[in-house]
Amino acid sequence: MSALKSITGATLAKDIRLEWRSRDAINSMLFFSLLVVVIFSFSFDPNAEESREIAAGLIWVAFLFAAVVALNQTWARELRNQVLDAYRVSPAPASSLFLAKALGNFSLVSLLEAVMAPLFMIFYNLRALGPAWQLIPVAVLGTWALVVNGTFFAAMSLRTRSREIMLPLLLFPISIPAVQSMVEATRVLLAGDGSARFWLVLLLTYDVVFTTACLALFETVLQAE
Amino acid sequence: MKKALLVFAVPAAVLTALLLAYAFYQAMWVAPMERTMGEVQRIFYYHVPSAWTAFLLFFVNLVASVTYLIRRNTRADAVALVSAEVGVVFCTVVLVTGPIWARPVWGIWWTWDIRLTTTLVLWLIYVSYLMLRRFSDGAQTPKLAAVLAIFGALDVPLVYFSIWFFRTQHPQPVIGGGGSIDPRMLHVLLINWLAFSCLALLVGWSRYRLEIMQRDLEEELALESLLGDGGLPPASAGASSRTGSLLNRTSSRMGPG
């Protein structure tokens, strides 16, 4: 278990260091996130009452786009110079690598969300009429739901042609219950009508089920030639 | 072997055709007309059995996928592929007949009815499954596809609950109505399901035979390339006994490790 944590920690630290060194990738993703918010604001008039009602959906769709962009480059550095082979011949467990990548993606996507959410709140004049603190577990659980499966499917896509379109193609159908939960929970909390509890429980269940599945099955995907 | 196929396949096809014709007759003429919806309701006898057949096929896909992951049996993988393909076809029928039914009766094309929506998500998952199979190359396709099938299966109950709760918050018309069903209608429904299952079995079986034949052909070509110009050296005793048995094999085949 400690070996798992140690290798996961080392891999995560390495990825963060590498990400920090070539900040181009993050900068372009941040700018992309900003663009998405602006485009949405032009497409869905922020002043209209209806727009404020669907704001929860808009926000999460925007997050989803940003997440896909981030997820698609999960394994980019490992593909160059066939670094994945070095991992595969080592005794390190595949699940450590997966966890590190998923946590790295989680940090990256959370960063993008931290940029986009305030912009949405500003452009759309959003206020949480329900218990606002609950937005945090919604964001955390929802982001993890997208990232855990996204990291897994990004690895699966490595073995396919058209790898960048394959990722959203696989991710979106499986994510439907999670997306519905995130959006509904956010909507309820913004509008202040009803409890987000069911959605939070469903999101938690989704996260537990798929995190387990990903950790259990990643070895199979990694070692597939 | 070919003869056995003809002996089995032709009567099976004829029987299925007869069953489908009988089921059609039952659905269109014998079944009583629905009180509120009129004749259009008869599409129900296509909509519902298609759904049951599709779900059954997807379940077969799950079992075959898990079997493949555990045993690495290529026949299990072929069953998985076939059941997914035929399942998607029947699933498409459900999604097309749903709106056709809904429009004249309820005035809307679509409703986030729990059954219809779950079917839609299942359809999306399995189309993505088929795309994964198409886009990935060679040896790892069965493994990756099997993993995706498991993910899909884990997803389905979550989809169901998610939509169920959503519906309690946002009530909408239910296609197909709830409540009890006239026993005469149930009878016709079951006949149609039997007919559709036979059709699924027939089509699935043909597709399976085709897939197995294609794979056997690939094996033959690979074996030819293996034996190639010089043949295998006699020193490799282990290999030659295995390939010897391969050359002598009939239609029964052990999958590679």
Add this chain to the structure above:
Amino acid sequence: MAVALIAVNGLIKQFGRFAALRGVTAEFAGGRFYAILGDNGAGKTTLLRALAGLAQPTRGTISILGKTARAACRDVGYMAHPSLLYDEMSGLENLRYFARLYDIAGDGRCEEAIRSVGLEPDLARPVGQYSQGMRQRMSLARAILHDPKILLLDEPFSNVDVHSARVIVGLLKAMRDSGKTIFLVTHQAALLEGVADEFVWMQDGQIVDRGAGLSRE
């Protein structure tokens, strides 16, 4: 002298219709330096990858120290034409990371490995800016980091300058002398004359000749 035994029996590897290995059966003793030669497409790389556990045999078995290729991973070091290193990190940073994968703590081992290939541990330049020769040497350092009994090298000399090639050969010779087993795939057989204990010739997915001398009849 350590006895590291590798046994390959009836090894067949197929990629769809193409058979890269067509029934390879051989035994390799420990503490020897094997040079694997042959034309392109002979199956040399596939054989090495199968020994490394990166390619699953279609049929046949591989036994390394009595274990399967994957189970023996701690005793095997692998190096190929791609560097298997992160271009954006320095050599030491790369090795530090890979050391963690093998439960090796501290920088000592890493610095030792880098020095043994004739490079400076302090070099802060990212690996992506190395010359090919330096990169291959750093890749070798990564491969020997965990002190494996068996070393698999796939074309380590391609596009490498003469000096780096000599350094690598010298190091490999020393490793063989200390009891390690070395498998080296190369087109440049001349570099290994007088160094390799045995030359293994492959053609069309099979081993066709083995001998101590470089010339074949």
